[in-house]
Amino acid sequence: MGYTPGVLHVERHIRGKCVCDQCQTLIQVPMPAQIIDKGIPTVGLLAQVLIAKYTDHLLLYR
Structure with missing residues (x-):
């Protein structure tokens, strides 16, 4: 989930899947690197939360 001032938007990552015809194994593209493992916040959302917490008190x- 990303944050632009006044607007929240959701980033969607679409990963391709391929199946080998001979051995029937599933091959999938790995996920892009995340700030928090298995988390959905982006850099912009985390920066806004930290600024609101420590600068805006x-x-x-809330």
Whole structure:
């Protein structure tokens, strides 16, 4: 999930899948590197949360 000031947007990663006709093994393209393993936030969203927390003095649960 990405963040642009005033707008939240969702990034969608589409990975291709291929199956070998002879041995029936599934081959899939690996996921791009993430900031947090198995997480969905992007760099922009994490930066906005940290700025809101430490600069604007907002609580995390708001």
